[in-house]
Amino acid sequence: MAVKKNREVIMHERDIEKTSQLQIVKTVFGTFFRYLFLLIVAFVVLFPFYWMIISSLKSLPEYKLNVPTFWPQEVMWGNYAEAFTAANLGTLFKNTIIVGVVSTILSLVITILTAFVFARLEFKGKNILFAGLLATMMIPGELFTITNYEVVTRFGWMNTYTVLIVPFLVSVFYVYLLRQNFMQIPNELYLAAKVDGTSDLKYLWKVMIPLALPTIISITILKMMGAWNSYMWPRLVANDEAHRLITNGLRNAFTAASGETNFPVQMAAVALVSIPLFLVFIFFRKYIMKGVSRSGIKG
Amino acid sequence: MVDSKHKWKAWLYLSPALVLLAIFTIYPIINTIRLAFLEDYNMMAAINGKVFEFGFKNFEKVVAYRGFTTCLKNTVLLCVLTVPISTILALLIAVALNSIGPLRRFLQTIYFLPYVTNSIAIGMVFAAMFNVVGNISAEPPLIVTAGIINNFLGLFGVEPINWINVGSPYWANMTVMVVYIVWNALPFKILILLGGLQSVNKQYYDAAKVDGTSRARVLRKITIPLLSPMIAYVVITGFIGGFKEYSSIVGVFGEGMGPGDNLALNTMVGYIYQSLEGQHQGRASAAALILFAIILAVTLINLQVSKKRVHY
Numbered sequence: 281m282a283v284k285k286n287r288e289v290i291m292h293e294r295d296i297e298k299t300s301q302l303q304i305v306k307t308v309f310g311t312f313f314r315y316l317f318l319l320i321v322a323f324v325v326l327f328p329f330y331w332m333i334i335s336s337l338k339s340l341p342e343y344k345l346n347v348p349t350f351w352p353q354e355v356m357w358g359n360y361a362e363a364f365t366a367a368n369l370g371t372l373f374k375n376t377i378i379v380g381v382v383s384t385i386l387s388l389v390i391t392i393l394t395a396f397v398f399a400r401l402e403f404k405g406k407n408i409l410f411a412g413l414l415a416t417m418m419i420p421g422e423l424f425t426i427t428n429y430e431v432v433t434r435f436g437w438m439n440t441y442t443v444l445i446v447p448f449l450v451s452v453f454y455v456y457l458l459r460q461n462f463m464q465i466p467n468e469l470y471l472a473a474k475v476d477g478t479s480d481l482k483y484l485w486k487v488m489i490p491l492a493l494p495t496i497i498s499i500t501i502l503k504m505m506g507a508w509n510s511y512m513w514p515r516l517v518a519n520d521e522a523h524r525l526i527t528n529g530l531r532n533a534f535t536a537a538s539g540e541t542n543f544p545v546q547m548a549a550v551a552l553v554s555i556p557l558f559l560v561f562i563f564f565r566k567y568i569m570k571g572v573s574r575s576g577i578k579g
Numbered sequence: 580m581v582d583s584k585h586k587w588k589a590w591l592y593l594s595p596a597l598v599l600l601a602i603f604t605i606y607p608i609i610n611t612i613r614l615a616f617l618e619d620y621n622m623m624a625a626i627n628g629k630v631f632e633f634g635f636k637n638f639e640k641v642v643a644y645r646g647f648t649t650c651l652k653n654t655v656l657l658c659v660l661t662v663p664i665s666t667i668l669a670l671l672i673a674v675a676l677n678s679i680g681p682l683r684r685f686l687q688t689i690y691f692l693p694y695v696t697n698s699i700a701i702g703m704v705f706a707a708m709f710n711v712v713g714n715i716s717a718e719p720p721l722i723v724t725a726g727i728i729n730n731f732l733g734l735f736g737v738e739p740i741n742w743i744n745v746g747s748p749y750w751a752n753m754t755v756m757v758v759y760i761v762w763n764a765l766p767f768k769i770l771i772l773l774g775g776l777q778s779v780n781k782q783y784y785d786a787a788k789v790d791g792t793s794r795a796r797v798l799r800k801i802t803i804p805l806l807s808p809m810i811a812y813v814v815i816t817g818f819i820g821g822f823k824e825y826s827s828i829v830g831v832f833g834e835g836m837g838p839g840d841n842l843a844l845n846t847m848v849g850y851i852y853q854s855l856e857g858q859h860q861g862r863a864s865a866a867a868l869i870l871f872a873i874i875l876a877v878t879l880i881n882l883q884v885s886k887k888r889v890h891y
């Protein structure tokens with residue numbers, strides 16, 4: 281009896297061993313396929329960037345080879361210089377930076393003041409006003425653009441920096457984002473500051489802005505990226521040589537030109553427009569991803 | 580006394596925002612609705628003092644215009660194709676990413692890269708990848724270089740396809756756009772879904788492990804229900820973005836919105852801008868209102884569906 285029981289126990293243990301071995305094999309395979317899948321996705325995600333860079337460094341004859349090369353035979357840095365002049369990138373960069381920096385600074389000042397009022401100060405109708413502003417976020421931007429196009433024409437703002445900066449200075453969404461952040465700062469701090477006779481603006485500057493800095497940085501980066509990537513509004517209202525912005529200039533430079541497209545030079549221009557964005561991303565990854573995960577909007 | 584001083588200050592701090600919003604946000608909403616009902620409204624004529632009659636002609640013209648049907652069809656088709664594909668792919672990627680240890684942060688960063696791009700610029704890169712240098716629609720086709728995508732497909736014995744050049748078929752154009760838009764839409768969806776996965780309580784998975792539940796079942800019965808609020812969110816924002824599709828098409832095809840500038844891939848937003856620039860502001864307004872109505876309806880339907888399906 282004792283022997284038989286012992287055998288049963290041993291059999292059972294073997295079973296367990298078998299299943300756990302099977303389990304290990306399953307896990308190893310599962311992990312392998314998961315990594316395989318993820319690496320294929322990473323390859324697909326990265327490929328366009330890779331293709332952009334290597335194409336931008338090829339000579340035109342090499343680009344047109346029947347069998348493509350995956351590394352330039354001769355690295356043509358000259359394509360970048362040619363792209364810079366061909367697409368007039370100097371002026372485009374300058375315009376975009378002016379518009380980006382000025383609109384970001386002004387927009388930050390306004391957003392911070394507005395968010396502060398909605399987070400801290402009390403007045404009649406505050407909540408209704410705030411809800412009304414939030415409601416405008418549902419409306420597609422094209423609806424505003426149609427009338428704004430007429431308004432800025434009547435103002436005589438066509439083809440100026442003003443028209444690129446002023447109309448979209450206030451983003452209700454950024455106000456909302458910052459207000460939420462301000463609300464998390466305990467009210468006691470504000471009341472204590474009031475007792476000490478600290479003015480509102482000083483309190484805002486000394487306490488609230490430092491505490492909400494991550495959100496403010498997120499807003500700054502997203503706003504700058506927005507200026508860099510904006511296409512339609514600048515095209516409508518400021519498409520002259522002197523005020524054209526980067527995205528527009530890029531698209532125009534290679535569609536207006538007649539004759540054969542010099543693809544490597546085109547790719548070099550595209551790379552020049554994309555690289556600043558990557559640099560910003562590398563340095564501010566955390567802020568960008570945080571801002572985006574709460575917004576769901578591009579730029 | 581203190582309080583009234585306070586109120587005065589609140590309005591002072593608010594004034595820059597309120598003035599700008601009044602001019603560039605509130606007034607445009609009202610005015611664009613008004614313009615939609617002013618027959619054949621034309622901005623230049625209006626500035627010169629012309630008065631327009633009230634009526635529904637703009638809407639009739641928009642709907643009757645043959646190109647508008649194309650725009651509507653393209654927009655809806657792009658939404659219906661790209662939103663499910665990108666959502667399912669993003670879900671699979673997020674689940675896989677959440678279950679691995681090493682390389683996770685690195686891969687997560689890579690997957691986010693398409694987000695920080697200029698949609699016009701990268702559209703031009705996609706165009707270059709699908710572009711055939713030569714004249715593929717000639718008889719016989721003259722192909723100098725078939726483009727990297729055709730080269731890749733050639734490995735499997737596929738003949739070069741005319742994806743985006745003059746004379747290319749509609750399905751090929753659409754395929755290119757779907758690939759590009761999905762590629763571009765993945766980062767945001769992965770970010771949101773992964774964030775959701777990381778906040779899921781581990782106890783559910785431990786319980787499933789004890790019960791020996793299969794992976795597929797865990798995904799269907801635990802992960803997706805717990806993630807449903809985030810899935811609903813990316814689907815809704817995906818549809819809203821999809822109905823406003825425009826600049827990605829400009830990136831690949833240029834302002835002509837199709838191979839050989841034939842407007843074959845024109846969208847609702849494209850139509851609005853073309854009417855606006857063509858000094859048909861009345862028609863543009865009517866089209867913008869139609870677009871708004873569609874987005875509102877689709878969002879409400881989405882919310883209604885998710886109310887039944889989403890487990891909070």
